[in-house]
Amino acid sequence: MSAQPRTARGTRTRARLLAAAEEVFASAGYHDASIVKITEQAGIGLGTFYLYFAGKQEIFDEVVDDLNARVRHAMTEAARTAGTRLEAERAGFRAFFRFTAEHPALYRIIRQAEFVSPAAQRRHYENIVRSYVHGLAAAQEAGEVRPVDPEVAAWALMGMGELFGMRYILWEAEDRGAGGPRVEIPDRVLDELMGIIQRGLAPAPAPADRPREDASHE
Amino acid sequence: MSAQPRTARGTRTRARLLAAAEEVFASAGYHDASIVKITEQAGIGLGTFYLYFAGKQEIFDEVVDDLNARVRHAMTEAARTAGTRLEAERAGFRAFFRFTAEHPALYRIIRQAEFVSPAAQRRHYENIVRSYVHGLAAAQEAGEVRPVDPEVAAWALMGMGELFGMRYILWEAEDRGAGGPRVEIPDRVLDELMGIIQRGLAPAPAPADRPREDASHE
């Protein structure tokens, strides 16, 4: 386990290392992210790194967990204010895409984790699924979502989010070049996506009358 | 560009290198996949590698493109025999999951490509999307799929496929250990997934019943 600092100065140093590592892992990738680069980015000496982390892998894991906590926080915060489950879903997606735009590190780092730290990667996805399942199960009890297996639905939602984030945030950002305003997912695309999700998860209409299948949305 | 062999013997050597590279990249990851490992796996001399490939990156790209072609072939072959578009989708997913189970390399290698060869990764996803868009557009003309933007729908399908492959094929395989029969996606899970997709993409009911289904959304 990584050593905890015992002084305020140490705490600051450790935090700077984590922030630097996030940046370097995101821009250079795990393997090209040398400890030297991380410490230079953090503005501290090379040896200092090893006062706080046992090695590269360890700080990587911590960065993954940190990003995971932050993205989940952003998503649940956004969803909290929504009315229906579908509004919550839309708000959660928006928050996720926004986080992706602001922290491309999340994306790139999670994918790296495939080989670098499978356990951390799994933790990441499972944490998010857990959030989704929690929300979906509640919505099902309220009759807002049809009784599909919430875990299956959660993976479906997360899969769509993952690739839309890649396609409509990261690729756009790359194509536009480094500078420029934050990329947002186009409303049109988000609408289409939410339409698919909504219809996919909407409760079955009462057998006789299903006149307003989409009435609740928005 | 990689040199093409001029003799039958050379052709065989090159093919062995590609097969070995796929295996080594999948099991060790790009960075730990040394040229020595690849040539040892292929049973040829180290120097020989450079007769056929300019370097590690180049053979990686070729492995990506090769896997991409094979998985698309498997998917379209499976879909070709299906009746409706949704049956085709189901068959395509099945084929994709089967391919994932048989070639975990696909998965692991594509994710690696994020940093190793972004262009190859993008090519991979875009190729698959193109297939989907092709099929969806045709289905829309036939009235089998509602008029969503086929590209958006394609990314949604691919996203779900990607994470379901990870969750229900790769993770299962890991949890079960090395030996054992090929992992299949549980029918129950595939049914639930296809249900969501079907409802999400199903054409709107007859105009008389639902005149303005999407009208409200911004």
Place this chain on the structure above:
Amino acid sequence: MSAQPRTARGTRTRARLLAAAEEVFASAGYHDASIVKITEQAGIGLGTFYLYFAGKQEIFDEVVDDLNARVRHAMTEAARTAGTRLEAERAGFRAFFRFTAEHPALYRIIRQAEFVSPAAQRRHYENIVRSYVHGLAAAQEAGEVRPVDPEVAAWALMGMGELFGMRYILWEAEDRGAGGPRVEIPDRVLDELMGIIQRGLAPAPAPADRPREDASHE
């Protein structure tokens, strides 16, 4: 030169450092004995070390000199009560072996000194030789030891002691494992050794008695 403590507390700290250093040098070897390990073993802060010692080499030298003084003390104490020189020799050997068993540090540290601090090593051997020479010269005057060059005899005695200590104390201890009672040199071995020494150093018999003492040799 190392700083001398000015308070009782400082004296205690310095002593703890020396004791810790002896232990760590003996178990880990000079190079793997980091200052951190020594200060941890001593239960004091890292920086405190440099209040009392100029560096690693200096504390090493002091440990060597300390062990040297202690082993010589043990040997002369033991020899002091003996009757004849040969009895004194036997008692001295016993004491040396006992010290070796109780302080394997002596051995390991002296051998390390070969490169780490040749001067300290030389001091160690010369100090012991001086003791031996002193005793042998006195015994020669008393007619108990034949008139060999006492320094040559001293080195011979010390050489035997050194390797017997290694072979019959340290190796035995290693072979028996960590726990267990203190290893003693077997009486049989000590008897044989003392027999060789005794005959080697015994005074020539009275001229009348020794008609053919050396007759066999060469």
Place this chain on the structure above:
Amino acid sequence: MSAQPRTARGTRTRARLLAAAEEVFASAGYHDASIVKITEQAGIGLGTFYLYFAGKQEIFDEVVDDLNARVRHAMTEAARTAGTRLEAERAGFRAFFRFTAEHPALYRIIRQAEFVSPAAQRRHYENIVRSYVHGLAAAQEAGEVRPVDPEVAAWALMGMGELFGMRYILWEAEDRGAGGPRVEIPDRVLDELMGIIQRGLAPAPAPADRPREDASHE
């Protein structure tokens, strides 16, 4: 295990590495003998080292075993031509001292082995003891050596040789400075030493002549 070269060039390279390692270990000590120094001394590239040796420890072990074989060869060769056992002993010692003078590496490296490779060190001493025991046992059967435990006698001889080599060869050489002719052990010293050994191991005279030689020792 260290890789064996497959070509003549490789064989030459490996031999140069071993020779360079012997020199560097002897002059700098194990810990200060970096792989860089060894390869520079050998005149080859750093990376080449790892084609032939798994690491520093491995080449060290091989150097120890190599030196051990050579010193034993020198000793047995010298002893082979001698007449009596005691002449053989004297010739063996001479050869040992000569080898020590020509290859101070032996000495310094064996002492290092205490921590670096205890197994190799033990192998070294046991090999030499075995030689001695072999010779002593034969001499005992011939009545040239008294019936002491040959192993005890062997350790005694080796102990004396070890410290005389240090005192009269290495220290002399150091005191005389780098240049200069090879140091030889002074005849006077060797004579005194052999006298002690001779008397120590000489067979007991006919009972009538020396009735109570061992009576005093307990």
Place this chain on the structure above:
DNA sequence: AATGAATGAGAGTTCATTCAT
């Protein structure tokens, strides 16, 4: 066409030592 010996830049990591607190 095929080989494997050779290379050296660059990686992760350690640790004696300094110094502000």
Place this chain on the structure above:
DNA sequence: GATGAATGAACTCTCATTCAT
């Protein structure tokens, strides 16, 4: 008197690539 955060030179080791055979 005591501390521990900070440092960077120096270490061992890896590996993509070159080239003589």
